[in-house]
Amino acid sequence: MKRQPRKVKWTKTHRALRGKEMIVDSSLLLSQFAQKRNVPVKYDRNLVAATIKAMERVEEIRQRRERVFTKKRLAGKLARERQREEDRRVVAQGEHLIRKELREMQEQNVSLGAVSEKEKAVGTVFGEERPRQKKKARQLVDGGVEEEMDVD
Structure with missing residues (x-):
């Protein structure tokens, strides 16, 4: 709709311009919060080492959380x-x-x-019980059922 992001209230730029965003230094304006990450970075050995350390730490935290989750889940079963x-x-x-x-x-x-048993004898019905009669039905092409006749 080609709107100006500074005028649309829910954008980071609008919030930063109005002083609502948690940015202390104006030189950091949106640099940490809405930084573009798809720009290629020049190779730096320290950066790569820090990234690998961070990845290992993230994996360690994830495994610890999984262990805690399974312990809690199994604790209920054990209890x-x-x-x-x-x-x-x-x-x-x-x-x-x-x-x-x-x-x-x-x-x-x-x-x-x-x-x-005595009470049952008083309330019994005399005579034979007729067996249920079977009904013959025909399946129709459109999915319906047509009942035809009773078969003895």
Whole structure:
């Protein structure tokens, strides 16, 4: 749209001209923040050494962050496994109590089961249940289904 960057409020130049950007020295105006990086730089041994050191440092930081991430992720899994082991140990210690409760529940179900069978006998439907009839259907070319007739 061919607008002047100094007049468009969201650009770095506008913010720098209005004193909003965090630039202390006016000679550094946009030099550090919006520096062009695709300009070829003349070979400098010190610059190359510093760049390689920085790359190694970045790789070291990345690996450390990955290790911390995996430790945190596995910590949750290890905590769950420890909790499960603790739960299993508690259940093993109190297994006799659980079996006692299960026996009591089964005895109650047996006594209730006899009553429920009598109630079932009262509410039964007499006669035979008819099996469901199969329906024959035809697939149409346009993707629909046409139901034809019941087949016994």
